[in-house]
Amino acid sequence: MTDQLSPARLRVAPSPTGDPHVGTAYMSLFNLAYARKTGGQFVLRIEDTDRARYRADSEQQIFETLRWAGLPWDEGPDVGGPYAPYRQSERLDTYRPYVERLIADGHAYYCWCSADRLAQMRAEQQASKQATTGYDRLCYGKTREERAELPGFTDEPVVRMLVPDDVDLHFDDLVRGPVSAPRPDDQVILKADGFPTYHLAVVVDDHLMGITHVVRGEEWISSTPKHLLLYRWLEFPEPRFAHMPLLRNTDKSKISKRNNPAARLTWFREEGYLPEALLNFLQLLGYPPVHEETEVATFDEFVASFEWSRVNTVGPVFDIDKLNWLNGHYIRSLTPDDLARRIVEHLQQTGVWPAEPDPADVELLTAATPLIQERLGLLKEALPKLQFLFTADADLVVADDARAQLRDDAGQVLDAALAALGGLDSWDHASIEATLRSALVDGLGIKAKFAFGPVRVAVTGQRVSPPLFESLELLGRESSLNRIRALRETL
Ligand code: GLU
Numbered sequence: 001m002t003d004q005l006s007p008a009r010l011r012v013a014p015s016p017t018g019d020p021h022v023g024t025a026y027m028s029l030f031n032l033a034y035a036r037k038t039g040g041q042f043v044l045r046i047e048d049t050d051r052a053r054y055r056a057d058s059e060q061q062i063f064e065t066l067r068w069a070g071l072p073w074d075e076g077p078d079v080g081g082p083y084a085p086y087r088q089s090e091r092l093d094t095y096r097p098y099v100e101r102l103i104a105d106g107h108a109y110y111c112w113c114s115a116d117r118l119a120q121m122r123a124e125q126q127a128s129k130q131a132t133t134g135y136d137r138l139c140y141g142k143t144r145e146e147r148a149e150l151p152g153f154t155d156e157p158v159v160r161m162l163v164p165d166d167v168d169l170h171f172d173d174l175v176r177g178p179v180s181a182p183r184p185d186d187q188v189i190l191k192a193d194g195f196p197t198y199h200l201a202v203v204v205d206d207h208l209m210g211i212t213h214v215v216r217g218e219e220w221i222s223s224t225p226k227h228l229l230l231y232r233w234l235e236f237p238e239p240r241f242a243h244m245p246l247l248r249n250t251d252k253s254k255i256s257k258r259n260n261p262a263a264r265l266t267w268f269r270e271e272g273y274l275p276e277a278l279l280n281f282l283q284l285l286g287y288p289p290v291h292e293e294t295e296v297a298t299f300d301e302f303v304a305s306f307e308w309s310r311v312n313t314v315g316p317v318f319d320i321d322k323l324n325w326l327n328g329h330y331i332r333s334l335t336p337d338d339l340a341r342r343i344v345e346h347l348q349q350t351g352v353w354p355a356e357p358d359p360a361d362v363e364l365l366t367a368a369t370p371l372i373q374e375r376l377g378l379l380k381e382a383l384p385k386l387q388f389l390f391t392a393d394a395d396l397v398v399a400d401d402a403r404a405q406l407r408d409d410a411g412q413v414l415d416a417a418l419a420a421l422g423g424l425d426s427w428d429h430a431s432i433e434a435t436l437r438s439a440l441v442d443g444l445g446i447k448a449k450f451a452f453g454p455v456r457v458a459v460t461g462q463r464v465s466p467p468l469f470e471s472l473e474l475l476g477r478e479s480s481l482n483r484i485r486a487l488r489e490t491l
Contacts, residue, residue: 007040008212012066012073013202015047016058019257020065020265023217023247026282028071029299030244030311031215035074036303043209044076046087047202049195059087065265070275070299075209083209088201095196098204098234099159099189107233108189110157111139117152134185135160156192161199161226163187169225174213174242174308184226203227207236218243242308244286248315255318262318272346272379274334277327285316295322296329324377331376339373340366346379364389368474371466388460389474393482398490402463406491409446410454414488416444417455418481427477429469436469458487 010031014024028042035042044066048054063078075081085091102108113121118135125133139147140162147153163184173179189200196204206214221243231238247255257263268278276298283290283302290297290305297305331339344362347353353361365386372385388396420439424431440451456468459480465471472480 005038008034008038009041009043009210010035010213010215011043011045011206011209011211013045013047013205013216014062015050015053015198016055016062017050017053018055018058020058020062021257022255022263022265022268022282024062025066025069025071025265025278026247026285027216027244028066028069028073029279029282030242030286031213032071032073033299033303033306034213034215034308037306040212041074042072043081043083043211044073044086045205045209046077046089047198048087048089049191049198049201051193051195061266065269068269068275069265069278071279088196088205091201091205092194092196094208095190095200095204098200099196102161102189102230102233103159105233106162107229108159108161109140110144111135111160111186111188112144112147112153112155112157113139114152114154120152137186140186154192158188158192159190160186160188161229163226163229167225167229171224171228171241173221174240175311176243176313179221179224179243181222181225184222187226189230199223199226200230203230203234203236206239207231207234211239213240213242215242215244218246242311245312245315247285247318250317250319252315252317260318262320269346270350270380272381273323273327274330274342274379277323277330280326280330281323284322285318286312288312296326328377331379332373334373336370336373337366339376340369343369343379343382347383350380352383361390364474368466368471371470371474385466388462388465388471391461393479393486396461396483396486398457398461398487399463402457402461405463406454406457407450409444410457411488411491412444413440413446413451413454414458414484414491416440418484418488421472421477421481421484424477427473429467429473432472433469454487455484458484 012024012028012031014020032042034040044062046059046062048059059077066073073079075083075086077086099108103110113135117138121136122133138150139157144157163186167183169183170178170180187199188197190196224241224243228238230236249255249260253259255263261267279299280295280297283297284295287302288310289295290301334342344353344357344365348355348357365382368386368389369382372382376382376385383390416439417436420435421432424435436452436455437448440446441448444451452468455472456465457463459472459475475483
């Protein structure tokens with residue numbers, strides 16, 4: 001397939017305004033998939049022209065989380081590339097000449113209206129329920145001096161597009177086919193602070209960076225006619241557009257960082273989702289399952305199957321249960337050593353463990369990982385399940401619900417377990433199991449279902465634990481006996 005498609009250049013262009021949004025990963029996934037499918041490039045551009053909303057640490061978070069998610073870019077602010085710089089705030093000189101040209105050609109004009117005047121204009125438009133809203137072109141055709149005579153003047157002008165009456169509101173979308181958008185206002189393209197707005201910068205940069213396919217969220221459909229005007233006025237060839245459906249909560253509302261923690265990309269890392277699961281999940285939000293028989297598909301399988309015409313147009317529902325299921329699937333498909341490595345990374349990343357953890361802890365965790373792999377849903381659940389292994393005997397707390405379920409014969413069971421295990425030659429799970437079975441089930445005649453409960457409660461402090469005999473083996477003879485003795489003494 002690849003040889004029939006010319007190498008495409010795509011980009012994701014997040015604004016560093018806070019914690020990266022999960023939508024940035026979703027967009028990146030589809031951009032990257034098509035770049036890989038065609039043997040082209042995927043570019044990361046930082047759109048930081050909105051200085052009021054700019055957050056200094058956000059850019060670094062974008063780099064870290066996208067890389068963690070397995071969405072690497074071929075060109076970008078931190079890796080460079082032939083079209084550097086990839087940060088819009090470092091490209092201000094680039095935009096100026098285009099603004100001058102649009103003004104000279106009569107496609108753009110200065111506007112000196114103050115914020116107060118614009119607010120008043122909008123209020124009047126609303127009150128009069130006028131059909132046409134938007135800028136009333138008070139400044140259009142006036143010199144600075146002429147305009148200064150009128151009220152609501154500011155010294156520092158902005159530059160606006162002169163959107164013609166016959167603006168073309170239709171375009172062809174790769175995902176949606178023919179699309180029509182509402183008529184745009186005379187959009188500001190250069191702000192009073194000398195920064196371009198998104199609309200100008202995005203067109204100039206997509207052109208200069210050789211972007212062939214603009215893939216972004218559907219919230220930008222209404223902006224596309226403005227962008228197309230700029231492409232035509234500046235005589236830039238038009239890229240193809242694909243507008244992805246917005247991610248939605250289960251109640252169909254738009255996902256925002258205010259209403260859903262999962263809107264923050266960093267949340268997935270904190271919770272302990274595997275990047276493979278997240279990518280598979282994001283793929284399913286925008287695309288039908290790659291295989292008929294299963295929703296599980298790797299990134300490479302997704303790339304191989306990829307076609308724009310198959311992308312969903314209906315707002316996909318963000319179903320965390322599906323993600324949890326996928327995460328469990330991917331966790332079980334890792335080798336235990338790989339899973340242990342991911343758990344350790346997660347503990348370091350979330351600060352539960354130090355950056356340089358004790359090698360003995362890492363070794364113990366690696367040995368214990370096979371005990372929890374089958375039932376693990378999220379990486380963050382791993383250490384709590386194994387906490388008894390990382391707790392000193394004296395600090396082990398027996399949970400109330402665990403103690404409450406001990407039966408009257410618990411003391412007798414623990415005595416028998418102590419006697420049997422104390423004399424055991426080899427401390428491996430098979431020998432431990434055989435010994436306990438013979439002492440408790442055969443010796444005391446207690447049903448297997450009840451026989452081991454007191455030992456479990458003694459060594460783990462919990463009602464539910466990883467497989468008991470393997471847990472005892474990892475804990476070691478001394479600690480195991482100490483703990484059984486300690487519980488016995490409290491009965
Ligand atoms: N900076 C825009 C954003 O934050 C990019 C939109 C686009 O891809 O054109 O979503």
